[in-house]
Amino acid sequence: MTTSAPPRPPQTKPGLLPDARHLVLPKGIVSSAFPSVLAVLLALKLVLDQWQAELAKCILAKDADGLYAADTIVISICRQAGKTFLIGCLVFADCIKNPGTTTVWTAHRFKVSRETFNELKVLAASPLLAPHIDYDAITTAAGNECIPFRNGSRIVFAARERGAIRGFTKVRRLIIDEAQILTEMAMSDLVPTQNQAENPQIILMGTPPKPTDPGEVFSALRAEAIAGTVEGTLYVEFSADPTCESDDWEAVRQANPSFPKRTGKRAILRLRKLLTNDADYRREGLGIWDTDALRSVLPGWAGCAVEIKPPKVTWIGLAVSLDLEWGSIAAAGLWPNGKVHVGAVERRPASAWLAAEAKRIQVARGCLVVLDEKCPDAGLPVALEKAKVDFVRLKLDEYIEACSQVVNWVKERQITHSHTTELDDAIKVAAWRMVGDRKVWGRKQSTADISMLEAATLAARQAAIAPKAPPAPPLADVGSSSHMSDSFDSMGF
Numbered sequence: 090m091t092t093s094a095p096p097r098p099p100q101t102k103p104g105l106l107p108d109a110r111h112l113v114l115p116k117g118i119v120s121s122a123f124p125s126v127l128a129v130l131l132a133l134k135l136v137l138d139q140w141q142a143e144l145a146k147c148i149l150a151k152d153a154d155g156l157y158a159a160d161t162i163v164i165s166i167c168r169q170a171g172k173t174f175l176i177g178c179l180v181f182a183d184c185i186k187n188p189g190t191t192t193v194w195t196a197h198r199f200k201v202s203r204e205t206f207n208e209l210k211v212l213a214a215s216p217l218l219a220p221h222i223d224y225d226a227i228t229t230a231a232g233n234e235c236i237p238f239r240n241g242s243r244i245v246f247a248a249r250e251r252g253a254i255r256g257f258t259k260v261r262r263l264i265i266d267e268a269q270i271l272t273e274m275a276m277s278d279l280v281p282t283q284n285q286a287e288n289p290q291i292i293l294m295g296t297p298p299k300p301t302d303p304g305e306v307f308s309a310l311r312a313e314a315i316a317g318t319v320e321g322t323l324y325v326e327f328s329a330d331p332t333c334e335s336d337d338w339e340a341v342r343q344a345n346p347s348f349p350k351r352t353g354k355r356a357i358l359r360l361r362k363l364l365t366n367d368a369d370y371r372r373e374g375l376g377i378w379d380t381d382a383l384r385s386v387l388p389g390w391a392g393c394a395v396e397i398k399p400p401k402v403t404w405i406g407l408a409v410s411l412d413l414e415w416g417s418i419a420a421a422g423l424w425p426n427g428k429v430h431v432g433a434v435e436r437r438p439a440s441a442w443l444a445a446e447a448k449r450i451q452v453a454r455g456c457l458v459v460l461d462e463k464c465p466d467a468g469l470p471v472a473l474e475k476a477k478v479d480f481v482r483l484k485l486d487e488y489i490e491a492c493s494q495v496v497n498w499v500k501e502r503q504i505t506h507s508h509t510t511e512l513d514d515a516i517k518v519a520a521w522r523m524v525g526d527r528k529v530w531g532r533k534q535s536t537a538d539i540s541m542l543e544a545a546t547l548a549a550r551q552a553a554i555a556p557k558a559p560p561a562p563p564l565a566d567v568g569s570s571s572h573m574s575d576s577f578d579s580m581g582f
Contacts (some may be wrong), residue, residue: 096266105143105147106140106143106144106147106325106328108140108343108346109325109326109327109336110326110327110328110343110376111165111314111315111324111325111326111328112147112324112325112326113314113315113317113320113322113323113324113325114147114150114158114159114289115150115158115159115274115321115323116158116319116320117152117153117158118150118151118152118158119151119152119153119291120150120151121147121149121150121151121265122149122151123142123145123146123148123149125186125524126145126149126179126183126186127142127145127266129181129182129185129186130178130181131416132217133181133182133215133218134215134217135178135181135212137178138171138176138346138347138350138351140346140347141171141174141175141178141346144175144325145165145175145178145179147159147323148162148179148290148292148323149179150233150323151502155533156288157288157290158321158323159290159291159321159322159323160289160291160321161290161291161310161321161322161323162290162291162292162293162294162322162323162325163268163293163294163307163310163311163314163322163323163324163325164292164293164294164295164325164326165294165295165296165297165307165311165324165325165326165327165328165376165378166294166296166325166326166327166346166376167296167327167328167344167345167372167373167374167375167376168296168360168373169347169352169356169357169360170327170344170345170346170347170348170352170367171346171347171351171352172294173205173208173266174208174212176213176264176292176294177208177377178212179215180192180194180209180244180262180264180554181209181212181218181244183261183262184221184238184240184242184244184285185221185238185240185242185244186203187242187261187581188238188241188242189240189241189242190242190243190261190262191242191243191245191257191259191260191261191286191347192242192243192244192245192261192262192263192264193245193246193247193257193260193262193263193264193282193575194209194244194245194246194247194264194266195208195246195247195248195249195263195264195265195266195342196248196249196266196267196277197248197249197266197267197270197271198248198267199231199248201248201266201267202234202246202247202248202266202482203231203234204248205246205266205404206234206236209236209244210227210236213227213236220239221238221239221240222236222237222238222241223237231334231401232247232248234246236577238363242322245257249271249275249278249279257282258261258282258284258285259283259285259286260282260283260286260289261283261286261287261288261289261290261396262289262290262291262292263279263282263283263289263290263291264294265279265291265292265293265294265295266294266295267295267299268293268294268295268301268306268307269295269296269297269299269302269304269307269308270298270303270304271293271303271304271306272305272306273306276306279291283379291319292442293306293307293310295307295498296372296373296376297328297372297373297376297377297378297379298372298379299368299369299372300379300520300535300536310322310324311324311326311378321435322495324342326376327343327344327345327346327376328343328344328369328376328377328378329341329343329344329375329376329377330343330375331377331378331388332388332389332391333375333377333467334388334389334500335367335370335371335375335386335388336361338354338377340375341357341374341375341416343375343376343377344375344377345357345376347481357374358473360373361374365387366520366521366523366524366528366534367386367528368386368520368522368534374494379518379520379536382569384524385517386496386516386519386521386530386542387495387496387519388499389499389500389502390499390506390513390516392502393466393499393502393505393506394505394506394507394508395430395502395505395506395507396507399422399430399505400422400423400424400430401421401422401427401431401508402421402422402454402456403422403423403456403457403551403552403556404420404421404422404456404458404459404548404551404552405418405419405420405421405423405434405447405450405454405456405457405458405459405544405548406418406419406420406421406456406458406459406460406543406544406545406546406547406548406549406551407443407447407458407459407460407468407469407480407544407547408460408461408464408540408541408543408544408547409440409443409464409465409466409540410465410532410538410539410540411465411532411533412465413439413440413466414438414439414464415436415437415439415440415539415540416434416436416437416438416439416440416442416443416466417433417434417435417445417511417515417538417540417541417543417544418434418436418446418447418450418539418544419431419432419433419541419544419545419547420432420434420456420548421545421548421549421551421552422552422556423552423553424505427503428498428503428504428505429498429503429505429507429549429553430504430505430507430552430578431504431505431506431512431545431548431549431552432506432507432509432512432545433509433510433511433512433541433544433545434450436511436540436541440469441472443466443469443472443473444469444472444473444475444476444478444528445476447473447476447478447480448473448476448477448478451478451479457479457480457481457551457555458473458478458479458480458481459480459481459482459483459490459547459548459550459551460473460482460547461482461483461543462482462483462484462485462488463485463488463579464482465532467537470482481551483547483550485524487550488525488529488546488547489528489529490550491546491547491549491550492529492530492546493527494549494550494553495546495549495550498549504549506545511541512541512542512545513543514537515537515538515539515541515543515545516542517538518534518535518536518538518539519535519539519542520536521534522534526581530542530543530546535536554564
């Protein structure tokens with residue numbers, strides 16, 4: 090792993106949780122219940138790390154009326170960071186300090202709910218907790234896990250997928266684990282459980298959602314907090330810089346406040362090995378949100394932009410979206426020093442227009458055409474042949490190699506681009522697809538159309554290995570196109 094140190098964004102309160110990428114505090118904070126909670130934890134010999142203590146202070150912050158300043162806590166944090174221990178300690182202290190307190194700890198899956206229960210059950214076994222918890226009274230039956238306290242408080246564990254939340258009332262603190270998998274319907278079932286509770290608080294915590302996750306609730310709360318359009322919410326996010334390399338130990342330190350003190354390199358390497366999809370690792374291991382700019386497949390892409398006149402185009406790439414709703418053309422050429430230059434040419438609905446446009450550009454510019462052998466539009470090669478377009482098709486192994494080349498070129502600054510919106514947008518939403526031990530841009534895994542990225546990859550690869558193109562015919566033989574003048578010529582190609 091490499092090391093680097095991208096600048097951190099400013100915090101809402103200097104000196105408080107400096108390692109958090111985002112810290113949005115609620116308004117009206119005048120005090121915190123943390124000192125009294127800390128006294129309980131110290132008596133139980135439950136020791137928090139510095140970041141955990143500071144986050145606890147924020148969670149337990151109170152307003153002038155003595156109520157929690159934030160009734161909603163949203164925590165975006167990577168796996169293996171120590172969040173369960175932190176929230177578990179707060180819940181234990183709350184149950185001891187406030188007799189009759191009901192806490193419901195939920196997860197989307199029963200397996201995760203059970204794992205959390207087992208983890209807190211180990212804490213409950215401490216002899217120092219014996220005056221507060223009858224360990225033998227803990228309910229361990231599947232689906233009915235509960236840690237009861239001698240003063241009438243209890244921590245109930247439930248899986249949302251089983252609909253086990255309905256029926257609870259006066260829930261003082263509601264913990265929503267795996268918040269990235271929280272549907273609006275599940276949320277509507279959860280919120281009423283706190284209607285009759287005194288000074289209730291809901292804590293949502295999870296990793297950034299996958300494109301296939303029902304993460305609308307979690308995503309919306311994050312967006313509103315960062316935009317400053319919501320009240321009574323505390324938002325905390327630990328994540329690596331979106332432009333970081335996936336195998337950067339500094340990125341791990343930024344994302345995981347427990348690294349390396351509590352979570353060592355071996356644990357991180359194991360997580361990296363198990364999360365074979367790079368996009369999944371960046372979400373779950375580095376806490377990076379898909380919605381953050383140019384975050385995943387090509388970190389460092391922005392640094393490859395140039396504003397000078399590009400070299401002559403030698404290849405154009407054609408690509409079609411998986412649903413056949415979009416077609417894209419990208420161009421590539423070679424600088425005298427051997428670096429490749431790429432840019433978007435045209436992106437339009439459907440794909441029927443591609444063959445004619447490819448022919449027109451080929452005649453006008455004297456360039457060659459390339460497309461993926463696995464192009465979703467099986468009729469495109471036939472259309473190109475009918476249009477008498479001189480083209481080649483890359484086999485899967487060649488395309489895999491092309492994707493790897495582009496990644497390496499970006500890392501080594503051996504590629505340039507003209508910052509065209511269509512290509513930048515495709516990179517923002519792109520994700521990987523594993524093919525054995527190798528990976529390519531994943532049409533199905535990406536959050537939107539990536540055909541422009543595919544087209545640019547194809548063109549770049551061919552420009553690098555076959556830089557010469559046939560001479561262009563006289564301009565008198567070239568047809569006109571408003572699309573051409575608006576995009577292709579404006580790039581300087």
